[in-house]
Amino acid sequence: MATLFSGARALVRWTLFQLHWVVGITAGSLLMLIGLSGATLSFEEEWLAALNPGVLSVPQRSTPALTPPQLLAALGPLPAGQTIGTAIFSATPGHSVELLLKTPPGAPKALPLYVDPYSGQLLGTARGQAFFDWVERLHRFLLLPREPGRVAAGILSICLLWLIASGIYLRWPRQPLNWRVWLSFNPRLKGRPFLWALHAVVATWALPAWLLLASTGIYWSFDAVRSTVDGWADVKRAPRMKPEGRNKPEAKAEPAAAPDLSAAWQRFQDTVPAWRELRLRLPERAGGALEILWLAPDAAHERQRNSIQIALDGELKKDQRFAEQSAGKRALAAIYPLHMGRYFGLPVRILMMLSALALPLLGISGWLLYLRRRRQQRDAAAQRKALTPSAGAGDTEEQTILVAWASQSGRAESLALRTAAALQAAGRRVVVKSLAGLAPLELAGYPQALFVVSTFGEGQAPDQARGFAHALEQAELSLADLRFAVLALGNRQYAQFCAFGQRLQASLLQFGASPLQPLTPVCDSEPQALEPWFQGLSRFGVAADTLDRLAPAEVAPIWQDWQLQQRDLLNPGSSGEPLFELSLLPASAAALPAWQPGALAQIQPQHPPLLVEAFLRAHGFDPQQRCQHAGTTRSLAEWFATSVLPASCVAGDVAALLQQIEPLPPRAYSIASIREDGVLQLIVRQRHHAGGMGLASGFLTAHCPLGGTLALRLQPNPAFSVSLESRPCVFIGNGSGIAGLRGLLRERVRHGLGDNWLVFGERQRASDSLCASEFDHWIARGLLELDRVFSRDAEGAYVQDFLRQQAPRLRALLERGAVIHVCGSLQGMAAGVDALLAELLGQDGVAALAAQGRYRRDVY
Numbered sequence: 001m002a003t004l005f006s007g008a009r010a011l012v013r014w015t016l017f018q019l020h021w022v023v024g025i026t027a028g029s030l031l032m033l034i035g036l037s038g039a040t041l042s043f044e045e046e047w048l049a050a051l052n053p054g055v056l057s058v059p060q061r062s063t064p065a066l067t068p069p070q071l072l073a074a075l076g077p078l079p080a081g082q083t084i085g086t087a088i089f090s091a092t093p094g095h096s097v098e099l100l101l102k103t104p105p106g107a108p109k110a111l112p113l114y115v116d117p118y119s120g121q122l123l124g125t126a127r128g129q130a131f132f133d134w135v136e137r138l139h140r141f142l143l144l145p146r147e148p149g150r151v152a153a154g155i156l157s158i159c160l161l162w163l164i165a166s167g168i169y170l171r172w173p174r175q176p177l178n179w180r181v182w183l184s185f186n187p188r189l190k191g192r193p194f195l196w197a198l199h200a201v202v203a204t205w206a207l208p209a210w211l212l213l214a215s216t217g218i219y220w221s222f223d224a225v226r227s228t229v230d231g232w233a234d235v236k237r238a239p240r241m242k243p244e245g246r247n248k249p250e251a252k253a254e255p256a257a258a259p260d261l262s263a264a265w266q267r268f269q270d271t272v273p274a275w276r277e278l279r280l281r282l283p284e285r286a287g288g289a290l291e292i293l294w295l296a297p298d299a300a301h302e303r304q305r306n307s308i309q310i311a312l313d314g315e316l317k318k319d320q321r322f323a324e325q326s327a328g329k330r331a332l333a334a335i336y337p338l339h340m341g342r343y344f345g346l347p348v349r350i351l352m353m354l355s356a357l358a359l360p361l362l363g364i365s366g367w368l369l370y371l372r373r374r375r376q377q378r379d380a381a382a383q384r385k386a387l388t389p390s391a392g393a394g395d396t397e398e399q400t401i402l403v404a405w406a407s408q409s410g411r412a413e414s415l416a417l418r419t420a421a422a423l424q425a426a427g428r429r430v431v432v433k434s435l436a437g438l439a440p441l442e443l444a445g446y447p448q449a450l451f452v453v454s455t456f457g458e459g460q461a462p463d464q465a466r467g468f469a470h471a472l473e474q475a476e477l478s479l480a481d482l483r484f485a486v487l488a489l490g491n492r493q494y495a496q497f498c499a500f501g502q503r504l505q506a507s508l509l510q511f512g513a514s515p516l517q518p519l520t521p522v523c524d525s526e527p528q529a530l531e532p533w534f535q536g537l538s539r540f541g542v543a544a545d546t547l548d549r550l551a552p553a554e555v556a557p558i559w560q561d562w563q564l565q566q567r568d569l570l571n572p573g574s575s576g577e578p579l580f581e582l583s584l585l586p587a588s589a590a591a592l593p594a595w596q597p598g599a600l601a602q603i604q605p606q607h608p609p610l611l612v613e614a615f616l617r618a619h620g621f622d623p624q625q626r627c628q629h630a631g632t633t634r635s636l637a638e639w640f641a642t643s644v645l646p647a648s649c650v651a652g653d654v655a656a657l658l659q660q661i662e663p664l665p666p667r668a669y670s671i672a673s674i675r676e677d678g679v680l681q682l683i684v685r686q687r688h689h690a691g692g693m694g695l696a697s698g699f700l701t702a703h704c705p706l707g708g709t710l711a712l713r714l715q716p717n718p719a720f721s722v723s724l725e726s727r728p729c730v731f732i733g734n735g736s737g738i739a740g741l742r743g744l745l746r747e748r749v750r751h752g753l754g755d756n757w758l759v760f761g762e763r764q765r766a767s768d769s770l771c772a773s774e775f776d777h778w779i780a781r782g783l784l785e786l787d788r789v790f791s792r793d794a795e796g797a798y799v800q801d802f803l804r805q806q807a808p809r810l811r812a813l814l815e816r817g818a819v820i821h822v823c824g825s826l827q828g829m830a831a832g833v834d835a836l837l838a839e840l841l842g843q844d845g846v847a848a849l850a851a852q853g854r855y856r857r858d859v860y
């Protein structure tokens with residue numbers, strides 16, 4: 001029942017999300033225009049006043065302004081065919097009188113004319129007024145004819161309400177009472193999380209204003225809504241005039257000829273001692289009354305209008321005060337100033353303008369989120385196409401690998417598909433499923449499952465997987481036959497990093513499933529942390545070159561500057577070449593990147609500085625001369641420290657010399673530590689040959705000063721990963737091969753896994769018992785059995801010889817499912833071990849061992 005309920009919830013959520021973005025990218029795009037135009041209009045008067053000094057206002061004079069009758073009498077002739085409809089007077093000194101004109105039917109609407117309040121002189125129209133009129137038509141009618149435009153704007157208002165409601169549902173946080181979750185924004189977020197947070201948080205801030213704007217917009221747009229609301233407020237309103245009716249003279253009306261307003265004005269003054277603004281509507285026909293809408297000096301907003309009608313002989317026909325109107329009518333009068341943001345004064349007006357501007361911001365971020373999502377989906381579709389349904393025929397049904405994913409914006413899905421493709425390329429039978437379409441019970445039907453899941457919301461499962469996550473929490477399962485691995489995508493900027501992946505891992509463990517490897521958490525900004533995941537696939541026979549093809553570009557290792565912290569000689573007194581342990585940390589305090597135990601570090605070697613200097617001077621160059629090459633400026637000494645030194649060059653010709661730059665080939669070393677050690681360690685043999693020290697080994701073990709920096713990049717080594725199952729593991733190696741083996745052993749020891757047998761070859765016990773104290777410690781804890789084999793001591797044995805003597809033990813371990821790891825020299829040691837295994841198991845047996853991921857080698 002609970003599963004059904006959560007499934008239905010997930011479906012509702014999915015449907016709401018689809019509708020949110022469909023409405024968002026359609027109506028949302030038009031709402032951007034509405035928002036932008038609304039913000040433009042919110043300070044229209046101020047803009048016009050600033051643009052039109054001398055028209056909207058005139059310098060104040062000591063003489064009083066003309067009264068309306070005086071001004072109308074002093075007024076010069078109006079443009080042909082135009083008559084005054086309304087004259088607007090302000091009590092503020094210096095404010096021009098605004099005349100709203102009537103035009104003949106069919107003629108374009110005339111712009112308001114401004115008049116000097118002291119002289120009655122016509123000042124003309126306002127610059128920019130036509131633009132604001134256009135913006136207003138866009139805002140109110142989307143530039144459509146009035147009626148359909150009004151309805152279209154109303155529909156957009158409804159869409160805005162829908163986007164608000166569905167948006168709130170979709171972002172509903174786990175702790176809805178925590179205001180920070182709703183309103184605060186982490187500026188360190190990047191990429192999609194940044195856009196999402198911007199979208200959600202800005203919308204939440206703007207929400208009250210949008211609710212107001214949208215609901216007032218709906219009121220004006222639909223007659224039915226308007227008359228219903230008016231009905232509640234007990235307001236009876238005359239039906240809307242047809243647009244063309246506005247300027248149409250009434251059939252029987254006789255136009256009033258320049259009426260004398262003196263008596264009416266006198267009566268007004270007697271009735272209304274003080275006012276702030278007047279709107280005079282002149283009588284439309286002879287015998288008609290003068291109508292004055294006036295604002296009291298203390299009016300709270302511009303629609304608190306009082307109305308008075310006075311016959312031209314001074315008889316008071318009607319005197320209606322705003323304060324005496326019904327509460328409903330007074331409330332309705334506030335709608336316009338509320339919509340314009342003027343109701344509460346300047347600060348709220350600015351907030352309303354910002355809220356209107358937030359609409360385009362939301363539209364743009366919504367579009368970007370949509371486009372990113374579409375790109376991810378296309379990417380996923382292309383990868384899905386690349387998966388061949390028939391592939392993997394080599395496996396039986398029982399060996400099928402389930403690759404299950406849960407993704408909000410497509411990254412997890414894309415990585416799941418890459419994983420599946422890599423497995424298919426290795427001949428494995430794969431089933432790819434979204435957690436949305438999977439019931440927890442179905443997991444019992446697979447022997448192996450790889451999960452690629454992201455985390456969304458506040459540590460929650462991605463939307464589509466919520467049903468699965470919930471069902472898993474409720475389920476009681478036995479998954480004892482399931483082996484699994486989880487790749488958890490997330491972002492460290494969130495409090496609950498990779499929480500869903502972690503919960504999934506915990507649930508699976510609780511149901512008795514066994515992990516193939518530890519959870520792989522990957523932060524968006526640390527793509528290199530994906531390496532362990534792809535390396536882990538080697539257990540399914542996925543070859544390294546397949547990974548190179550399939551691993552996303554983001555996984556490609558990048559060169560970084562590392563600093564040499566420490567260098568210790570491990571074999572003082574040895575008759576062999578010196579072996580050093582190097583400890584490195586990223587330079588400039590960058591975070592230590594992740595690597596899988598057994599991974600490699602590529603080093604960019606450098607020549608000894610004295611050698612480079614001597615070479616440059618010998619050819620007539622100044623080593624310190626700074627030169628630009630490939631867009632970077634460095635000294636010649638720096639350029640040639642990492643370049644092959646040319647066999648010949650033209651003395652003193654810097655340009656020709658720079659053309660000869662050829663980077664020294666990088667050199668790979670096994671990493672001897674695990675990330676949890678907090679340091680990257682290498683074990684490097686200092687090589688010597690006739691010409692001196694080896695280039696890379698000499699640089700690392702001698703020329704690079706402590707504290708010096710070097711370029712290093714991590715390289716996955718999937719064929720040499722550690723087994724983290726509780727099965728026997730045999731570690732075989734010699735010389736500097738101790739590095740790779742030690743990394744793997746440290747990881748097993750970290751997981752408390754024993755049953756480790758290390759067979760290791762060197763020259764002499766006295767000087768070459770490498771890593772003795774560390775190994776002794778593990779032996780004392782019962783986690784390691786160690787056999788050291790020395791070639792230059794009395795017994796004079798090699799690793800492969802020793803193992804041959806131990807063949808029964810080795811065979812017994814193999815029968816118990818042991819995994820064999822070999823690291824060190826190919827010739828001699830590794831070849832000998834290979835031959836021995838072939839003797840024990842046959843060539844096919846060795847191949848099968850490798851295919852099962854139980855024979856892992858890093859040999860050179």
Ligand SMILES: Cc1cc2nc3c(=O)[nH]c(=O)nc-3n(C[C@H](O)[C@H](O)[C@H](O)COP(=O)(O)O)c2cc1C
Nearest residue numbers: 407408409410411412454457459490491494497498
């Ligand atoms: C709104 C939102 C909320 C997120 N919440 C979390 C979180 O709580 N914990 C976390 O580790 N990552 C969180 N993330 C980061 C995503 O998990 C990460 O970006 C991941 O790569 C997305 O993968 P996907 O495209 O498969 O969904 C969140 C991302 C977004 C956009």
